[in-house]
Amino acid sequence: MASDTDARHAQHEEAQVSRRQFVKRAGIVGGTVGALGAAGVLQGCTAADGAGASSQWWLPAKWDVETDVVVVGTGDAGCPAAIRAHDAGAKVIVIDKGDFFGGCSVLGGGNSQLACTSIQTRFDITDDPEWDYDDTMEFGLYRSNPEVLQAWIDNSDSYARWAEDVCEMAWARIGKQEPARVPRSHLAAAYRGQSEGSGIVISMHFFEQLEKRGIEVLLRHKMTKIFREPNGPVLGIEVETPDGTIAIKARRGVVIATGGFKGNSQMVRAWHPAFDETLIWSGWPDVLPTGDGHLCVMNIGGGVVDMSFIMEFSGRLGSRQYVRWDRPHFDNPSTRTGLPNSRLEHIVFVENSGRRYLNEAGWEAGHTLPWLPHMVAFLNIKGRPRMEWMVTDQDGAEDAEWTSYEDAFINPDPTKSPCIEPGWVAKADTLAELARQMGVPAAALEETVATYNASVAAGADPEFQRPGPLFPIARPPYWAARWCRMSHDQCTGIRVNQKMQVVDQMEQWQPDGGDSKPISAEKVIPRLYAAGECTGGTGGAVRGSGKRGWYQVHGYIAGDLVAKETPLA
Numbered sequence: 177m178a179s180d181t182d183a184r185h186a187q188h189e190e191a192q193v194s195r196r197q198f199v200k201r202a203g204i205v206g207g208t209v210g211a212l213g214a215a216g217v218l219q220g221c222t223a224a225d226g227a228g229a230s231s232q233w234w235l236p237a238k239w240d241v242e243t244d245v246v247v248v249g250t251g252d253a254g255c256p257a258a259i260r261a262h263d264a265g266a267k268v269i270v271i272d273k274g275d276f277f278g279g280c281s282v283l284g285g286g287n288s289q290l291a292c293t294s295i296q297t298r299f300d301i302t303d304d305p306e307w308d309y310d311d312t313m314e315f316g317l318y319r320s321n322p323e324v325l326q327a328w329i330d331n332s333d334s335y336a337r338w339a340e341d342v343c344e345m346a347w348a349r350i351g352k353q354e355p356a357r358v359p360r361s362h363l364a365a366a367y368r369g370q371s372e373g374s375g376i377v378i379s380m381h382f383f384e385q386l387e388k389r390g391i392e393v394l395l396r397h398k399m400t401k402i403f404r405e406p407n408g409p410v411l412g413i414e415v416e417t418p419d420g421t422i423a424i425k426a427r428r429g430v431v432i433a434t435g436g437f438k439g440n441s442q443m444v445r446a447w448h449p450a451f452d453e454t455l456i457w458s459g460w461p462d463v464l465p466t467g468d469g470h471l472c473v474m475n476i477g478g479g480v481v482d483m484s485f486i487m488e489f490s491g492r493l494g495s496r497q498y499v500r501w502d503r504p505h506f507d508n509p510s511t512r513t514g515l516p517n518s519r520l521e522h523i524v525f526v527e528n529s530g531r532r533y534l535n536e537a538g539w540e541a542g543h544t545l546p547w548l549p550h551m552v553a554f555l556n557i558k559g560r561p562r563m564e565w566m567v568t569d570q571d572g573a574e575d576a577e578w579t580s581y582e583d584a585f586i587n588p589d590p591t592k593s594p595c596i597e598p599g600w601v602a603k604a605d606t607l608a609e610l611a612r613q614m615g616v617p618a619a620a621l622e623e624t625v626a627t628y629n630a631s632v633a634a635g636a637d638p639e640f641q642r643p644g645p646l647f648p649i650a651r652p653p654y655w656a657a658r659w660c661r662m663s664h665d666q667c668t669g670i671r672v673n674q675k676m677q678v679v680d681q682m683e684q685w686q687p688d689g690g691d692s693k694p695i696s697a698e699k700v701i702p703r704l705y706a707a708g709e710c711t712g713g714t715g716g717a718v719r720g721s722g723k724r725g726w727y728q729v730h731g732y733i734a735g736d737l738v739a740k741e742t743p744l745a
Contacts, residue, residue, distance in 0.1 A: 234405055236423035239412065243269045245738050246413055246426045248399045248469060249433030250274075251281035252375075252724045253708025253731030255382035256335070257431045258391055259342070260735030266428055268391050271415060273398035273468065276503050278379035280435055280459040280709075281724065283499050283510065286375040287351060287361040289722035290332040290729070295340075295347045295362060303358050305329050315355030316667075316716025319482060323696050324713040327674040328729050335732045336362060345381040348372050353721045361722040370509060375724070380506050399468055402430065402704070404476040409702035411744065413472075429703035429738040432678070433731060436666035436709045437467025438487055444663070447483045448546065450555045453562065457663045458490060458498040469710040470670060478701055479671035479681040481712040488543045488719050489551065490664040493517040493566065494584070494657040495595045513595040515581055515657050517541045522572025522647045524628050528559025530611060530620030532628065535640040543664060543720060554661060564659040565614055567625070571647065573655040585655065602656040610654045625649050665719040669712035671695075676711075676734035678704040703741055705734040 348365035363373035401414035492514035602613035
């Protein structure tokens, strides 16, 4: 780069942007990280390829920035990849289209499922590689890629120790979640005011290691294209920035760690036509996971796997926010959102028409899958947008603990815990008034409650076979809260092998037929790696909880291997 860029670099380093303000300035992450900022790397750079580059249509007109490795994403996979690549001797630039560090990783829970680690041994837990393999295969409906799954198992212990020794992250304890016959969910210790087992703790440790190494992190930088030589290696990426579009040359390679596509409603519908409306996603409104990595990879011939499984779903009651976090700094914990939803004995569910549509006993709030009965019932709701209301009386409100949040029903405020959305709760002395507030037909709601109360009196529910005990909805005032259905975790994505190399989709072109081969023997797109939620193949059809451990391990693998690529001439 030209000397004026170096001067700006030094000036930014002297500025020492405070951690609290690290995303208030475009593209600067704080301290040394992001020292070039949104504009610093964009000016004073010369074309990398000189004369003749324009005749090669697969190249940009010029390279605005050059580095060894570009990592796209600052989450659980991108950060280990960047740190490992740097420590292996590569010059690394990390970009993220968001305006704060960490993406969805910083907003979620921090339980990291890891296999056969020395940390488990420290807590007197005996694990076995075959158990890890069999448990994950069974839970994922036997759709995991054997070699990709095995890579997570084989590298979990070295990653767990690296997280402690290199990233200075303490593992406080190990919990047990599905699918696991022994505890495998490693929980990071509380750190700088953030609670044990929270995702933000992991992001804080990664952030500090990037900052310590002076690795550039450029926020509000969105990848829009991958440059690939025809049938050859990846050469770099195109990036939209606040100051215009630039091209970044990656001499060793690119690591895609862009997360899922749950915020791209058209992409979701393309793979599962029943999802024909825009749903809120976990991370909304702070994070916009629109499948940029998937689309850019597919555009140059990369493969994808299990895309029709789409995702798992979660939700919030009365709120449209998965979490509320006082950005832009790490100093504040996230705010609780939504009303209690675990006590359903006194509650009936109604949809747009004001009528029941499912057996309430089969409903679940946690990670749930599109083919389960209550999700099928949701997809069969005729109105758009689909509404799911929980309706009860005063006895039910007390049992569900809604009465503790009465002010949120009367004065809903999405900016204050529990972040209740106006129009998503209702409370009235009559069912007719309750229906008006809900936006459903009053006569239908009154008939639904009368029919249900008759079933309660008879001791049986012939309409949906809901098991007892059944309780009437009869004592005013009446209460209602709407469930916000959220797309939560991707179970699908970019097809990678055990080295996190992106598999070339053209490998499937066999006009004369051919023998089956393991993924390790398939052709890859040279110098292109992917890790994290943007990839598929580890958990098959089901993600479950604690799978950010997969993402961290796979980013750890990708970062080391991409740094060992021979630099392009």
